[in-house]
Amino acid sequence: MKPAVFSYQSPRTLDEVFGELAEHGSDARVLAGGQSLIRLMNARTETPGVLVDINRIPGLDEVTVEDGVVRIGALVRQRTSEVSPVIREHTPVFSEAGAEVAHVSVRERGTVVGSIAFADPCAELPTALVALDGEIVARSTRGERVIPAEQMFLGPYRTALAEDEMAVEARLPALPTGRTGSAFLEITRRHGELPVCGVASILRLDDDGQITEARISVGAVGDRPQRARAAESALLGRTTDPEVWREAGELAAREIEPRPTVHGSSAYRRHLASVVTRRSLSRAAARALEGAHHV
Amino acid sequence: MTDTTTTDPAAATGEGFRWIGKPVKRKEDPKLVTGRATYVGDVNPPGMLHAAILASPHAHARIVSIDTSRAKALPGVVAVLTGAEAAEVVGPMTAFCAEPVPQHAIAVEKTRYWGEAVAAVAAVDRYVAEDACRLIDVEYEVLDPLVDMVEAMDPAAVKVHDTLEGNVVFHADKSYGEVDADFARADRVIRTHARWHRMGAQPIETAGAVCSWDPFTASMTIWSNSSFYNFLPWSFASMLGISTSRMRMIPCAVGGSFGSKHLLNKVIAISGALTKVTGKPVRYLEDRLENIAANDNVGCDRIYDGELAITDDGEFLSLKLHCIDDYGAYFQFGPGQHGCALAQPVGPYRINSLQYEVSAVLTNKVQQGFFRGAGADHGNFILERLVDAAADELGIDRAEIRRRNFIQPDQFPYKIPSGNVYDSGDYEGVLDRALTLADVEYWRAEQKRLRAEGRYIGIGLATCQERTAYNATEWWFLYDNPPLPATSTPESIKIDIDAFGGVRAELGCPVWGNSPQTVASQVIAEEFGIDPADVSIEHNDSTSGAISAGPGGSRLTVMLSGAARGAAGQLREKMIRIAAHAMEVSPEDVELSDGVFRPRGVPTHTGLTFADVAMKAHLFKQTNPEGESSGLVATYTYDHPLASMPTEDRKDTGAFYPIVSHACHIPIVEVDPESGLVTMLKYYAVNDCGTVMHPKLVEGQVIGGIAQGIGAALMEEYRYDEQGALISGSFREYLMPSSHEVPEIVLEHQETPSPVTPYGVKGAGEGGRLIAPTAIAAAVDDALKPFGVWIDELPMTPERLVEVIARAEDRAEDEESGR
The missing domain is CATH 3.30.365.10 (Aldehyde oxidase/xanthine dehydrogenase, molybdopterin binding domain)
Structure with a gap:
C-alpha cells in the first residue's frame, strides 16, 4: 500500500493551481483534505503524476453569506461547516448531513468542496447539496462557471468538472424562513460509515398546513444523489400525514435506479429509499410544523 | 496471607x-x-531489502508465462522471483494434512485464489518493490473458478488440485454411542439448518518476517511474529532447506493474532527465498490488503444440518450434525477445525450419542486456518440453535430446557460420547447468576412496553462451553491412519x-x-x-x-x-x-x-x-x-495434565481438550425491522474459567471476544463475486464493530477450579467469541418473535434480516390464507 511515483506541488495562488491543471490535465489531482485521495493513492487505485496541494493558498477557508446564499470555500473543513452558526441558520440540513460524515477526526481534515468534487455516490454532503439546489463554482485558466448541483454529479466519482477545472466554492441558497422544515436521515451499517441510503428532504407548508414546496434528495441508492421528482410533485397540496409520507417514499423508491454494492443489493437499497424517504419527510414535517427550520 | x-x-x-x-x-x-x-516492522538489520508480492487477479488460472525482465531492470530492484524460481531455493509450506495438497508460498503453475502471490520482489524499499510488481508481465489461462462449496462438491466440477480425486478433500461420518437407538426412542426430532459465512481475524499488525541468510555458515536468522518458533522450528528449517541447528528464530512483539499467527510460513518462505538469492536480509511484511486477502487463516465457512432427538419432557437424547465446510484452496491444518469442534459438540448437556459428518471442500478462496474459536464457535451456534428450537417447539422456557439437560456438578470428570473429557463445571450456578445479573424480568417488562410503541427489543441467552488448553492432536486425530501420533503440546x-x-x-x-x-x-x-x-x-x-x-x-x-x-x-x-x-x-x-x-x-x-x-x-x-x-x-x-490417546478404532478421540470453561451470555438487542439494523443495548455475561488468574486480563479477553462476537453476529464477512474475486478486501467493505457498536458489557465470574491444573485455572481466551454470536442470534429472533423470524445464518446483515422478515411475513400470510 505505497503510492506510485508522483510529483508534489504546493502553490500559493489559485492561478498557479489552474496552471498546473491546464498543463497536466487528468494526470493532476487537487489535494485538499486528502481523506479519500490518499487512501486511493496508497491502494494505487489512483496514480496521479502530479499532486497539487491547495492547503497553503490563503482565503479559501471562509464561510460567508451574500444575498441569501451561503458560500463555502474550497478549504473549509467539514467540521467547520458542521458547527458553523451561519450554515446552521440558513441551511440546517447541510449541518445535519455534515454531522453524519465519517468521524470527527476525518471531518477535521476533509473539506466540504473536496467531498463534493470526489462525488462518492453515498456521501452525505452531495446529497444535501442536491436537496438545497446548491451550486459549485468551477474555475480554470479559461474562466469561471457555475454548475447546478444536479448537473454536477454524473455517476460514481464522476462530475461535470473538466480536467483543467477546480471546484473553488460551494454555494447554498438559504432555506425560506417560516414554516419550513428539513431533515437529513441515513442508514449506515456502522457508526461513521458511508450510508447505504441517505435522504435529505425539505418541506414548506402554508398556513393551512398544506405542502407548498417539497424537495427530496436520495443519496447512496443510485449512482449519484438524485432528486425524487415524482415524489416531490405528489406531495404538493397534501397535508402532513403518515400515509402521505409512505406514498412519497414508495414513489421515490420507484424512480431511483439502484446500484448494488457489497453493503446492499439493488432490492435492499430500493427498499431503504422508501423507508428513509418516509422517515426523513416525517421529521422535516414535524420541524416545519414547529415553525422553525432549525435542526 | x-x-x-x-x-x-x-x-x-x-x-x-x-x-x-x-x-x-x-x-x-x-x-x-x-x-x-519491537515488532517485525521495527527490525532493520543493515542492508535490509524490502519485499512486495504480485497478487493474482484471478481466483483460478494457469500461469502460462511470467516475464520479470522489466521489473528486474527497474533501478533499486535486487531480485524478482516467480513461484517456480522460489521453489528452487525453498520447499513447499508445511502441511499437517494427510492428503497430497502441496502449497507453495508463491504459486507454481497455477494460482488457486484471488490475491495469491505469483511473484515476489526484493528492492531497496517497499515503494520500489511495489513499482516493480506492476512491471511483471504474467500471461494467465483463466480457469473456471470454484466459488460455491456445494457446486465444488460435484464430481464433474473442475478440480482445485489435480493431485486429488475431487474437491471433497476429506470426508468423515463418525458415530459415537447408540445413535440409532436413541433416535428410535425419541418422542420427536428437532431439526435446523445453520449457515456461518467466512470471517477473519484482522489483527492490527499483519504477518511478517525478516530473514537473514549467512551463506558462509549456511545459517539463517529469522525475526517474525509467528508463535511456533519453539514448537515446530524444524518445520521452518525443512521448508527453508537449512539445518535445524543453523536456524535461529527470534520472536517479535505481536500486534494481535486472534489465532491467525501460528505458523506464518508464507511470510517466512518469501523472505527466506529472497534472502537466499540476494544474500541480504529481507523483510516481507504483509500490507493490510494482503493480510485481508491472503493471510491463510480465515475462519470456517460452514453449512450445517442438525438434528436433536428429544423427549416430550425436553430431555436431550442424541445429536446428529452434518456439516459442509469450505476450506478454500489449501488444507494446511487438515480437518483440525473439526477436531476442535469435536471437543465439545454436545455442549454442557447430557447427550448420550452423536453422529458427526463432515465434508471438507476445497474452493478457489484463501485457505482456512485457526481463528479465535477455531471451529467450536460454529459448533456452539448449531447446538444452541437446536436447543432454542427444542424449547420453542415444546413451549418450555429457553433457560429451563437448558437447566433440565445440564451435566451436573457431581458428574465430573464427564466423558462426552466422542471421548473428550470435561474436567469440572457448575453450569446451573452460572445460569442462575446470569439470569439475576441481567435482571431478565425487567427486560421482559421493557420488551412488552416498547413493543406497544412499535419497537422490537430482544433478550438472548446462550450457555456454552469453552474448551481450553488445547492439544494439537486435534489437527489429525480424525484421520483413520493419522500421519502423526498424539502430542502433549x-x-x-x-x-x-x-x-x-x-x-x-x-x-x-x-x-x-x-x-x-x-x-x-x-x-x-x-x-x-x-x-x-x-x-x-x-x-x-x-x-x-x-x-x-x-x-x-x-x-x-x-x-x-x-x-x-x-x-x-x-x-x-x-x-x-x-x-x-x-x-x-x-x-x-x-x-x-x-x-x-x-x-x-x-x-x-x-x-x-x-x-x-x-x-x-x-x-x-x-x-x-x-x-x-x-x-x-x-x-x-x-506437559498437558490430562490428555489421552485416541483408540485404535477411532470410536473414542481420547481426552484432548479437557480443561473446559463455561459461560452464560445474555445480550439485549433492538432491531429495526424496516432497515434490518440491530443495535446492541446491553450485554451481560457470567464466565467460569476456574480460578481467575488475573481479573483484568480475563476481563480483557472476554470483552474483546464479545466485541469480535458482535462482529461475527452482525457484520464481518468475506464476500467473493462470481469470478471468485474478493469484494470485501478492505475495511470499507469488511466491517468490524467499533466502540460505537459494542454496548456496556457487565461481566461476572464464577470460579469452579479445575481439579487438574495448577491453581485450578482454566483458559479464557476464546469464550467471548465462542458464545456471543449464538447469544445475539437468539436475541434477534426473540426481538422479532411477532414476525415469526428464526435466525439460522450469520452474520445477520441488515439486508439478510430484512429478507428473513419478509419471508416470515409471506409464510404467515400463506398460512392465514390457507395456501
Missing part, C-alpha cells in the same frame, strides 16, 4: 493466594503503551536466581495479548513469596531448547502456570534445603515468607533472606548440604 506452599489444586480458589487472582500491574504494558516494543520455562537473589525467567513463548510475562511473574512470585514486580522476564529464541507451543487454543495461562510452578518449586526446594542446613533445622521445618526463610512457627527468628541463601547456593558449596550442587537454575517443561 503468607502461606506459599503449593496449594492442592483441587481445593484451590483465588482467595488462598497472595498473587494468583490479583490485578497486579501488567508487565507487558510499559513497552507497548510507549511504543518501545508442552510448555517450558527456565528460571534462574542470581547470587543476590534476583529472579529471572526465560519464556519459550512470544509476547501476545494473553500477557505471559504477567502470568509467569505472578506464579513465580506466588511460589517464592516475593513481589511480581521483582521478577525479570525474557523471551527465548528458538536456540534455547525450550519447547513452547505458545498461545493458541486458550492454553497459555494454564500451561505456562504449570511450567513456572514446576521450575519455581524445584528452586524453592533447593533453597529450603540450603537454608535448613544453615539454620540447623530439617527442611520440613522451614517456611518461606516475604522473601525470608525461617524455622516454621518462629516469626521472631532473623532467618535467612532470599539473597543470603542465593549467595550461599552460588558460591559457598562447602557450607551447604552434602551433595548439593552450586547454582540456582531450573528448566521445567509442563
